[in-house]
Amino acid sequence: MALNKDFIGKVYPASAPYSVGREKVREFASAIGDENPAYHDVAAARALGHGDVIAPPTFAFMISFRASSAAVHDPGLGLDYSRVVHGEQRFAYDRPITAGDDLVCVTTIENIREAAGNDILTTRGDVSTVEGEHIVTTWTTTVARGTAEESS
Amino acid sequence: MTASVAWVDVEVGTELPSLSVDIERVNLVRYAGASGDFNPIHWNQRFAQSVGLPDVIAHGMLTMATAGRVVTDWVGDPGALLEYGVRFTRPVVVPDDDAGATVEISGKVAEKRDDGTVRVDLTATFAGSTVLGKAQAVVRLA
Numbered sequence: 033m034a035l036n037k038d039f040i041g042k043v044y045p046a047s048a049p050y051s052v053g054r055e056k057v058r059e060f061a062s063a064i065g066d067e068n069p070a071y072h073d074v075a076a077a078r079a080l081g082h083g084d085v086i087a088p089p090t091f092a093f094m095i096s097f098r099a100s101s102a103a104v105h106d107p108g109l110g111l112d113y114s115r116v117v118h119g120e121q122r123f124a125y126d127r128p129i130t131a132g133d134d135l136v137c138v139t140t141i142e143n144i145r146e147a148a149g150n151d152i153l154t155t156r157g158d159v160s161t162v163e164g165e166h167i168v169t170t171w172t173t174t175v176a177r178g179t180a181e182e183s184s
Numbered sequence: 185m186t187a188s189v190a191w192v193d194v195e196v197g198t199e200l201p202s203l204s205v206d207i208e209r210v211n212l213v214r215y216a217g218a219s220g221d222f223n224p225i226h227w228n229q230r231f232a233q234s235v236g237l238p239d240v241i242a243h244g245m246l247t248m249a250t251a252g253r254v255v256t257d258w259v260g261d262p263g264a265l266l267e268y269g270v271r272f273t274r275p276v277v278v279p280d281d282d283a284g285a286t287v288e289i290s291g292k293v294a295e296k297r298d299d300g301t302v303r304v305d306l307t308a309t310f311a312g313s314t315v316l317g318k319a320q321a322v323v324r325l326a
Contacts, residue, residue: 063218064249065205070262080186080261089256089265090249094219118244122269128262171269 034180035144035151039109046136047099049162054131057087064088077130086128093121095129096157096170099137103155104174109141111153112179119152120173126166134162142171146180188260191300191325200258200291200304205250207242207276208284215246229280241275247287247315248272251308254291255321258304264324266301271317276310285310291321300324 054074061071069076070086077085104111129135136159143154157170212226221243224231232240248270256262278285288309295303306319 060218063211063214064246064253065211066249066253066256068253068256068262080263082263086263088249089252089262089268090245093245098220118272120269120271121245121248122267124267125265128265 034146035110035153035176036108037144039106039141040144042103042106042141044099044102044106044139046138047095049134049136050095050098052087052129052131052133052135054085057085057091057131060091060094061088064090082128082130084131086130089123089125089128090121091129092123092125092157092159092168092170093172095135095159096137096139096155096172099157100139100155100172103139103141104153109153111151111174112176115176115179116174117177118172119175120154120171122171123168125168129159129167133167135159135167136162149178149180151176151180186261187264187324187326189258189325191296191302194293194296194302194325196293196296198293200254200293202288202290203250203254203257204286204288206284206286207246207250207278208282209240209278209280211284212240212242212246212278215243219243219245221245237275237277239277239279242278242285244272247276247308250287251289251306251316251319252321254289254306255304255323258291259323259325265321266324267320267322269321270306270319272315273317274310274313274315276315287315294320 142156153174160166291306294305308316
């Protein structure tokens with residue numbers, strides 16, 4: 033089934049706050065094999081002007097991906113989640129995510145299109161602190177293989 | 185933000201130090217745990233093959249994170265990164281052996297902007313083919 037284009041522009045309520053922990057940042061950085069001191073050593077991060085250890089750039093995806101669940105599983109949208117692959121990912125940062133941040137994410141369905149028989153969904157995640165400081169915007173493009181073709 | 189590379193010292197075409205990373209099964213298990221992405225295509229060979237993949241594949245976000253290190257290692261302060269985006273064009277297939285999958289990443293300055301930033305274009309290859317498309321980062325230099 034093709035995706036419902038009426039959902040373009042739909043905005044979902046902010047996700048529950050995600051508390052960025054220092055040990056989670058270190059665990060994530062080690063999992064990607066990155067020993068940059070800014071991710072591990074508080075003094076090193078502070079020497080660079082950060083308030084605490086900062087998270088690797090792709091850490092933001094964990095937050096926006098969880099928040100996008102309401103959108104991608106929205107029954108009216110019609111996405112067959114069993115057939116999706118991650119097509120594209122982009123981030124624009126105002127500042128790095130920092131240990132101690134409490135972050136919420138608002139998901140918007142930015143675009144829906146079809147190409148080569150695939151349904152292609154782009155969601156935007158606006159990640160900000162609970163105090164309202166914007167931190168990072170994420171764009172995730174999800175491709176549902178072959179689902180547009182079936183409807184035509 | 186305190187990038188260790190000065191804008192005046194780079195030109196379009198400046199090459200960043202490249203990186204070669206071996207991704208083994210244990211790295212996928214570790215990334216699954218840290219990120220919470222437990223999709224079985226990243227750890228269960230039986231499942232991966234049942235959906236038409238040759239073997240388990242690396243998380244796209246792990247490949248993206250690995251490629252981004254070329255930029256953040258170069259500038260020193262990852263907080264200097266302003267934008268980063270990739271397309272996932274081919275999977276990185278990770279065999280059940282001690283060698284894993286070798287991903288080679290290189291980067292070069294593609295555009296120098298008057299606001300003190302540069303755009304870096306990244307190339308990530310696995311088994312002779314590129315695995316990321318339009319992989320670009322914008323960083324603020326000192």
